Amino acid sequence: MIAIVDYGAGNLRSVVNAITRLGYQPKITSSPGELFHAQAVILPGVGAAPDTMTSLKKLGLTRPIGQLIAEGHPFLGVCIGLQVLFIGTEEGGWHECLGIIPGRVKKLPSKFKVPHMGWNQVKQRISHPVFEGIPDAANFYFVHSYYVEPDDKSLVAGETDYGIPICSVITRGKLVATQFHPEKSGEFGLRLYDNFIKLALATSIRGNNIKC
Amino acid sequence: MLTKRIIPCLDVKGGRVVKGTSFVQLRDAGDPVELSSFYYREGADELVFLDITATPEGRDTMVDVVERISEEVFMPLTVGGGLHSIADMRRMLMAGADKVSINTAAVLNSSLIGESADKFGNQCIVVAIDAKRVESGNQPQWEVYIYSGQESTGIDALDWAKQVVKLGAGELLLTSMDADGHRAGYDIELTRAVSEAVSVPVIASGGAGTLEDLYQALVSGRADAVLAASIFHYGVYSIRETKEYLAKRGIPIRV
Numbered sequence: 001m002i003a004i005v006d007y008g009a010g011n012l013r014s015v016v017n018a019i020t021r022l023g024y025q026p027k028i029t030s031s032p033g034e035l036f037h038a039q040a041v042i043l044p045g046v047g048a049a050p051d052t053m054t055s056l057k058k059l060g061l062t063r064p065i066g067q068l069i070a071e072g073h074p075f076l077g078v079c080i081g082l083q084v085l086f087i088g089t090e091e092g093g094w095h096e097c098l099g100i101i102p103g104r105v106k107k108l109p110s111k112f113k114v115p116h117m118g119w120n121q122v123k124q125r126i127s128h129p130v131f132e133g134i135p136d137a138a139n140f141y142f143v144h145s146y147y148v149e150p151d152d153k154s155l156v157a158g159e160t161d162y163g164i165p166i167c168s169v170i171t172r173g174k175l176v177a178t179q180f181h182p183e184k185s186g187e188f189g190l191r192l193y194d195n196f197i198k199l200a201l202a203t204s205i206r207g208n209n210i211k212c
Numbered sequence: 213m214l215t216k217r218i219i220p221c222l223d224v225k226g227g228r229v230v231k232g233t234s235f236v237q238l239r240d241a242g243d244p245v246e247l248s249s250f251y252y253r254e255g256a257d258e259l260v261f262l263d264i265t266a267t268p269e270g271r272d273t274m275v276d277v278v279e280r281i282s283e284e285v286f287m288p289l290t291v292g293g294g295l296h297s298i299a300d301m302r303r304m305l306m307a308g309a310d311k312v313s314i315n316t317a318a319v320l321n322s323s324l325i326g327e328s329a330d331k332f333g334n335q336c337i338v339v340a341i342d343a344k345r346v347e348s349g350n351q352p353q354w355e356v357y358i359y360s361g362q363e364s365t366g367i368d369a370l371d372w373a374k375q376v377v378k379l380g381a382g383e384l385l386l387t388s389m390d391a392d393g394h395r396a397g398y399d400i401e402l403t404r405a406v407s408e409a410v411s412v413p414v415i416a417s418g419g420a421g422t423l424e425d426l427y428q429a430l431v432s433g434r435a436d437a438v439l440a441a442s443i444f445h446y447g448v449y450s451i452r453e454t455k456e457y458l459a460k461r462g463i464p465i466r467v
Contacts, residue, residue, distance in 0.1 A: 010332060013308050017283050046310075047333030110411060112214070113436065115335045115382055117413050119257055119466040120214045139215060139466040141288060143310075143335045161213055184288050184310065186252070 002026045002197060003038035005065075005081075007055040010046040011183060015078065018183040022194050032064035040200035041068060045080025046181070049105060049146065050095040052080045062098055069100050069175050074200030076193075077177035082170065083148055085177060091146050101170065103150035112163045115145045122158040122168050122180065130157075130169070130176050130195045138188045140168070140180035147179065174203065215466045216430050217257035217437035218454055219415060220444045222247060224293075225264045227273040229445075245280045251444070252285035254451035257466060259285070260313070260385070260415075260439060263293035264360075271300075275307045282308025290338055292385070296321075301328055305336065313338040313385055316358040319365055319372075322379060329380025334412075339381040343369035343402055344389040352401050354388075361389050369402070370409055377410045384414045385439065391419030395442065398425055403433030415439050423449060423457045430463055 004015055006028045019026040019042070026042075027034060035041050043065070045052055056062050069075050069085075077085055084097045089105035097105070108114050119139040124131050147166045150156065158169030160179070168179045176196055182189035223230050228242045240246055248259055259281075263274045271294060278291055291304045292313030301312045312332075318325050318339050329337045342361050343354035354369035373384055386406050388399035398419045407414040416435035420426060426438045443449050459465040 010305055010336065011310070013306065014282060014286075014310070017308065018286055021283075021286070047336070113411055113413050115412070116214065117335065117383065118214050118217050118436065142214075143288075145334070183286060186286055189286055 001038045002040050002042065002200075003035050004028050004042045004044060005035065005061065006030045007052070007059055007061065009044040009052070009080070011044050011078070011181065014181075014183040015042060015044040018190055018193055019197070022190060022197065024197065030059045030061065032061065035061075035064055035068060036073070038073075040074040040076065040197055043075070043077045043081035043084075044183075045078055045082075045084070046143070047080060048091060049080050049083045049089045049097060050092050052084050053095060053097055056084070056098075066098055066100055072174055074174040074196070074203065075176070076196050077175075078183070079144060079179060079181055082177035082179055083146060085175075086148055086150070089146060100175075101148075101150055101155065101172070102152065103148060105146050105148050107146055108144075108166075109163060115143055116162050116166075117143045119185075120160050120162065120168075120180075122160055124157070125159055126157050126171070128157050128171055129199045130171065130192055132195050133191050134188050134195075140178070140182065140185040140189060142168075142180045144179060174200065213464045215257070215464045216435075216458070217415075218426070218451060218458075218465070219258045219260055219437055219439040220251050220256050220451070221260045221262060221417070221439050221441045223262050223264050223441070224274060224277060226270050227277050230264070244277050245284055248281045249284050251451060252287055255455060255467070256287065256451050258288040258290065258437070260290045260292070262313075263291065265294065275303055278304060278307040278309050290385075292338070292340055297324070298328055298331055301332065301336075305332060311336050311338050311383070313340045315340040315342065318376060319356065319358050319367065322375070325376055325379040325381055329382070334380050334382035337381050338383045338385050338415075339376040340385040340387065341369055341373060341376075341406075342387050342389050343399075345399075345402075352405070354402055357389060370405055373406045373410050377412050381412060383412055384410060385417060386414055386435075387417040388419060392417070394419055395421030396425075397421060398429040398433060398435075398438070400428055400433045403429055403435050407434040407436070413437065423454055426454065427458060427461055427463065430458070
């Protein structure tokens with residue numbers, strides 16, 4: 001079962017539509033029990049990281065998410081779902097986030113227009129199964145005003161140029177997270193979701209072969 | 213490098229695309245879902261829907277249309293027309309729209325811009341500005357119009373653009389009323405003046421007739437995206453040939 005975390009994210013429906021299009025029936029849930037039971041968990045997100053943190057706290061999801069990732073459950077964060085994995089964000093002052101990945105979330109420099117909105121290239125820094133079938137420097141759809149800076153640069157799997165190099169994909173074990181929106185990035189975006197799910201199903205620690 | 217966006221605009225009334233389209237390859241060119249899928253396959257970067265229905269029942273239809281489109285196409289969708297409240301906007305966003313565009317409502321109640329940006333994030337809030345040239349001295353000036361261009365406001369378009377960005381707009385959809393419908397090119401001066409005055413992306417709209425017009429809006433007008441309706445709907449140019457043309461002329465484009 002593929003679980004999509006339901007905390008009121010604006011792009012929840014689009015993520016559900018994308019996963020459904022790939023032939024899966026995702027479970028939309030905010031129950032920690034169901035998340036632990038899932039073979040893969042997707043954390044959507046759009047808008048502001050502090051609001052997302054508030055919602056996750058209200059639902060009692062901050063610790064379960066940390067535990068899921070620590071235990072090596074396949075996990076995919078999208079946009080704000082990437083940013084909240086870090087120690088904290090400059091957005092709206094300084095807000096602590098989940099602290100799963102060492103590093104901070106910073107405001108994009110103002111030499112270009114902010115938000116960074118539109119299609120931009122993702123340069124693949126490493127070879128990884130989530131990129132399978134996706135050409136290097138393929139375009140994905142971005143919309144964000146803050147960007148992540150992991151302390152450990154080896155986590156940067158994809159990078160995008162917006163005046164400065166932006167970390168656009170991170171991978172760490174079975175944790176994958178993207179700054180762009182795969183659900184809005186056409187066929188390559190769908191491919192990335194499919195790659196992640198296939199990887200998750202193949203390596204799931206609850207490894208069974210039920211496709212649901 | 214961030215690419216420039218090519219955006220077809222669909223006017224929808226009572227769940228049907230109006231301003232006839234001439235795609236022989238579509239079974240039903242008036243079906244917004246089918247037309248959206250067509251543009252998606254053609255490589256459009258984004259779609260803008262303008263709901264020109266005036267009734268509440270029509271609004272329900274539009275929500276349903278957006279839901280169906282978002283199941284079919286995996287690209288950004290902006291919906292505008294008749295959105296007056298946070299509740300109206302939320303319905304469209306929950307139906308699958310990525311951005312909502314407000315025009316008259318923003319002028320009549322400018323606090324809606326900030327409130328909606330706080331609720332949904334700046335990136336969700338597009339302020340559409342319909343601007344018309346006013347005769348003045350040496351410096352060109354433009355005035356903001358509302359109610360689909362029916363009513364003047366006395367507001368200077370440049371001042372308004374700066375103000376709405378300060379209030380929380382994440383993008384501007386700038387239409388030149390003088391150029392709109394004439395297919396003789398965008399108002400480059402207007403586009404450039406606004407684009408240079410604000411820190412958020414600007415979509416140029418109104419006047420596209422040739423591919424050179426799109427090029428000029430992006431280069432001389434410094435727009436981040438170009439919107440067009442009739443040249444795409446009537447098949448004057450396909451999205452694909454538009455993008456190939458612009459790419460050949462050195463514009464960063466997703467092809």
